[in-house]
Amino acid sequence: MLHMYEFAPIERKWQERWEREHLYRAPNESAKPKYYAMEMLPYPSGDLHVGHAKNYTIGDAVARMMRMLGHNVLHPMGWDAFGLPAENAAIDRGIDPAAWTTENILNMRRQIRLMGTSYDWSRELATCEPEYYRWNQWLFLQLFQHGLAYKRHAPVNWCPHDQTVLANEQVVDGRCWRCAHLVERRNLSQWFLRITAYADRLLADLEKLPGWPERTRTMQRNWIGRSEGANVAFVVDSLDATIEVFTTRLDTIYGVTFLAVAPEHPIVESIKRVVSPSDAAAIDAFAASLKSKSELERTSLMEKQGVFTGAYAIHPLSRERVPIWLTNYVLAEYGGGAVMGVPGHDERDADFAKRHALPSAQVIVPPGEVDPEPLAGPYVEDGLLVASDEFSEMSSAHAREAIAERLVAMGAGAKSVSYKLRDWLISRQRYWGTPIPIVHCAACGEVAVPAGELPVLLPPREHVAGRSSTLASNAAFRETQCPACGGPAERETDTMDTFFESSWYYLRYLDPHNDTAPWDPRRPAYWMNVDQYIGGAEHAVLHLLYSRFFYKFFHDQGWVAGSDEPFERLFHQGLLLRDGEKMSKSRGNVVGIDETAERNGVDAMRLFLLYVTPPEETSSWTDDGISGRVRLLNRIWRACEPHFEVAGDERTLPPTPTPAEKALLRAVHLVAKSAIDETLTRRFHYNTTIAKLDELVNAMTAASATPPSPALLYAVRALPILIAPFAPHIAEELWERLGHQTSVHLERYLEPDDRALSVDEITLVVQVNGKVRARIAAPAGIGEEDAMELAMADANVRAYLNGKAVRKRIYVADKLLNVVAA
C-alpha cells in the first residue's frame, strides 16, 4: 500500500500553529548575532501569483537558513499602500481607495501566509495608515528645514493619462512608467527633494557596496552621470549679459562656430529685445513649436532644428563673434541650457552645423600624424591642438588645464562638475498619497505644519465614479489658518510620490509602533544595516537610489549609527515566465498562489521555485516541473514513514560497516554542506542543494531494508532539519512524527561532518597526453608513485603509451594522473 503525503491538512495545521506560537518573532535584543533579511515590500494590487512567490520563497529560505545557523533574524513584511492603482480603481468603480487597499491587503496577507513564510507579523506596516504617513510628513519637514525640500517653478514631466507629474526616474523611454502614455512637458510649480546635493556621495559610495550586483551599481553610476568639465561665459554682443555654457571639451574651444541655446534659456527674453522684430518673431515661433514637446521628442525623435536669434556672442579667447542659435537638441535642464557649438569635434554640433550651413573648424588633430588626412566627420578623440593661439601643440588633456586657468584669470570661466541626476520631483496631483504638510500664507510664505499637528490627515474622498477628485478641489481641506501668523491661508494640496514612503520603511519595521518618533535610534544601532535585501532589478535607479539618499540624510542627522548606506547586500531575483511570457491577466497565463497551493501544496511550489534555475535567472513555470517536486515530497514521506516509531533521536554518526551505508551518510552531509555554502557565499543557488536532496532521497530509497540500517535511521532523523528552510511544513510534520515536541525551525542546522564527507575510495582518472584512457578505483589518499603503478598496470593505458618514454607526469591528488609521453 503506497502512502501519499497529505499536504493540505498538514500545511494548514503548521501555519496555524506557527502563527499561534509567534514562532518567527524577532526580539530587539539577543545574545545571538543579528541578521536583517528583507524583501521589497509589495504594492497591494490584489492577487499574488507564483511569480511573486519566487521572490518571497528565496527570501524566506535565506531567513530560515540564517535562523537555523544561530542568528536572531528579522524578517518583516509590509504594504506599499498609497498609489495610483487604488485611486484608479476608485474612479472606475466609485469606491473608496482605502477600502480597496484594505481588502487587497487582507487577501495578500492571507496568500503570503499561505506560502509558509516566516515573517514577524508583529512588525507589519501599511504606508497609507496615519501612524505611518505621520512620520512621512515629519521626515519631509526635516528635509524642508534643512533646505533639502523646496518648491520651484520648472519644466516637468506630465502624464496626461494619470493626470500628474512624474519624477525623471519614472519616465521610461519618454513614457510614464505606470501607464506607458507619452509624457508631456509642462511648466509647473512643484516640490523637489535636493538629491543632487548628495550626488557625489551617492556616486562615490557605490564603491562601498561590493555586495550589490555590478550591473545595478553601473546603472546608478550612469544615472548620476558625473561629468567633469568647465563653465565658460560668453558675453552677448551689444547686451550687458553673458551666456554660460558647460563643456567637457575645453580643449576644443577655438573650434566654436556658434552657441546653441535651449529656447527656455532666460537670456532669450533679453535677446528678443535687442534683435529685429522679424528675428524676435522667429524666436517666438520656434519656442512655441517646442513648448509642450517632451524631452524625448525634442532630443531623440526630432531632427536637429534651430533658428538664428540675430544676436552674437564674443568668444572669450579669440574675441571672434559667434552667432547665437536656439536649438531643440540642447536640454534646458542640463549644463545651464546652453552649449558651445564645435562642429569640428562633436557629432551633434556637426550634424546641426551641416543642416544649417554653419562653418566648421578643426582645432584638434590626431597625435603623431604629421600630415593628417582631411576627416569625413568630426574628430571626437583627444589629440593635439592646432589653430588655438598659444595653446597650439598642447595635448588635449594639458590644454584643458591651461585654458581653464586662463579663463579663471580672466574671470570668464571655471572648472565645474555636472550631473545627469536631477532633483527628485515628489509632488503628485493625486488624492491617494501623503499630504504634503505645508501651508501657503500670503504673509509668511511656505510655512511648515507644526510637528504637534501631524499628521495632516488625508480627508475622506468623494466617491464619484468616473471622476477624479483631488485635494485641490476640497475646499474644507484647503482652507486653513497660517500656523505662523494665524491669518487665512491655504494648505498644499499635492501629495507625495509613493517612493517617499518606501525610502525609509525598513527603519520603521525596527520600531513600528513608536508614536513619539519615526524610530528609536537604538533600534537601527542594533539591526541596521539590512544584511540581505531581495527584490526586482527594475528599482535600480528608483527606490534603491532614493533610499540611499534618505539614509545618508538620516546618518548626517545622527538618527542612524554606523554606515551611511542602508543595504549591505542586494540580490535581484529573476523573472518567472509562463509560455515564454511574463504572467499577466491580459495574457491569461497567470498561475495563482491559491490554485497551486490547493493542487500541489506550497512546499512543492517552494521547492520548484528554488529548483528550476538559480534564483537570479529568468525561469519558467511548468506543470511538469512542479509535479516532479510533488513526487519528491512523496518519496521523502515514504522514505521516512516506516521509521517514525523506531527512529529515536540519536544525533551522532553511526558506524558504517558497508560502503553503501557510508555513501548514505555522505549524501546526508552533502545536502547540509551545500545548503550552508549557498547561504554563506550569498549565491543562494539552492537548486544545487535540492539536487543533492534528490540524490539523498534516491540513496534512502535504495537503502530501504528490514530491519533498517543505523545509517538509514540517521538519514531519516536528519532529513527534517535538512529540508526545513525549503519545505517547512513537511519538515515540521516529519519532525513531530519522529517524536519531537518543539519546532524543527528552532533547531540548529546540521553541521557538515568531515568524517561523513570523506570517502575511502576514489576514481583515479588516468590520461595519456591529456586524453582520458582509464578510470581506476583506488584508495583515497593514494600517493603519486602508487597511482603511477596502478596506471601502468592498465592495459588501455599501456596500449596508448606504446612503449614510449614518459616525458612528464601531472598528478592531482585523489583525482587525476596525466602521463605525457614523447
Place this chain on the structure above:
RNA sequence: GGGAUGGUGGUGGAAUAGGCAGACACAGCAGACUUAAAAUCUGCAGCCCGAAAGGGCGUCCGGGUUCGACUCCCGGCCAUCCCACCA
C-alpha cells in the same frame, strides 16, 4: 552609439583556485507490478562508428596560452537587459 550579463543534450540546468562535461530533474524509451490504466519501482539515454571492448567528435564560431580549457586571453557572431543628442 556606450555599458552590463549571458550562449552547455529534446528541455531546465550541473561542473569556477584550469583537472572525469552533461550531476539532479522534466519530457522520452524499455522492463517489473497491474485484467488494464494511473501511481510506484528498476534500467537506458550528447552525436557518430562498433556486436562488444573501445574509438572519433562535442560546452556559439575562429585563434591563443597550457600536460590539460565550459572555465583564462585575443578576435568575431548571437541573445537579453540597462543607458543614450547629458555637451
